[in-house]
Amino acid sequence: MADMYTAQDPTTQYPRPPFPPQQQGAPGDIHKMDPAPDHGEKTYIGKGRLPGRKALITGADSGIGRAVAIAYAREGADVALSYLAAEQEQAEEVAELIRAEGRTAVLLPGDLQEESVNNEVVAKAVDELGGLDILVINAGTMPTVDSIDDFETKTLDAVVKTNIYPLFWLTKAASPHLKPGAAIITTSSVQGFDPSPSLAEYAVSKAGIANWTRATAQQLIERGIRVNGVAPGPIWTPLQPAFVPNEKIEEFGSQTPIGRAGQPVELAPAFVFLASQESSYIVGETIAVTGGMPVT
Ligand code: NAD
Ligand code: MG
DSSP states (O other), X not given: OOOTTSOOOTTSSSOOSOOOOOOXXXXXXXXXXXXXXXXXXXXXXXXXXXXXXXXXXXXXXXHHHHHHHHHHHHTTXXXXXXXXXXXXXXXXXXXXXXXXXXXXXXXXXXXXXXXHHHHHHHHHHHHHHTSOSEEEEOXXXXXXXXXXXXXXXXXXXXXXXXXXXXXXXXXXXXXGGOOTTOEEEEEOOGGGTSOOGGGHHHHHHHXXXXXXXXXXXXXXXXXXXXXXXXEEOSBOSTHHHHHSOHHHHHTTTTTSTTOSOBOGGGTHHHHHHHHSGGGTTOOSOEEEXXXXXXOO
């Protein structure tokens, strides 16, 4: 596994399908995944792009959020981590990696389906970091339902409460603390633009995230706050074995032009760029990190 700056063939940089069959219960554990995902622990090299920034990241224990947390710390930021209580051990590993960079890590377990938890997470992040400059709204859930005959209200409620409401709750709580130059970054999905048949509940939420990103960007730019998003393609995270059946896990990533799944670390540079002043004229955009799957 080479570092992120050594030129190499991206089609063979990381494992290609087939993957071994594997299933987990939600919220999933990175240590039970085979092959092990790359969150940048050994591969992400910081360049001082977020000096002294204070960031809050949801879903920060594993997958994309974990990679973003490691990258932000290596770019010079202090980081507050939101995650579910069941993920405490994975979150503590991320905190250790952040502290190894000489940065502050704040641990904030809690279920974001509750409005009050969103308010507490923001309040504690602001208090313990001494302010807030970057909000990454990344936590998500992805039930698969093969047929409309099996639709259940409680499934859609859980998806919307997890994937949509925190956009509003976290942003309302955070915005009084965000100064001009601050950034909010969302995680939508290629599913929000090109949905799979068994992911209707999830896909509609992801389309909503991209749409919210455009609307809220227009509001908050008046205060000098930029809102943007990232739309990942198929990424090797615990979300997949937690929600997707084995026949799809084995072929995971094969539908992309690049021919393989993405690794969480491959998302991190887009989140760094959108958080940094480098992207000062990018507002309301959603960047595709999809291995070539079109996002329009
Ligand atoms: P992941 O399982 O590692 O991360 C999702 C995180 O969401 C969990 O770690 C958990 O901490 C958090 N979460 C879930 N329900 C929660 C709740 N009720 N309260 C608080 N936190 C909760 O998987 P990931 O793939 O890194 O997912 C991160 C984001 O990326 C999600 O929004 C997901 O929809 C999106 N995404 C993933 C893929 C992919 O292929 N993995 C593709 C497109 C988009
Ligand atoms: Mg997790």
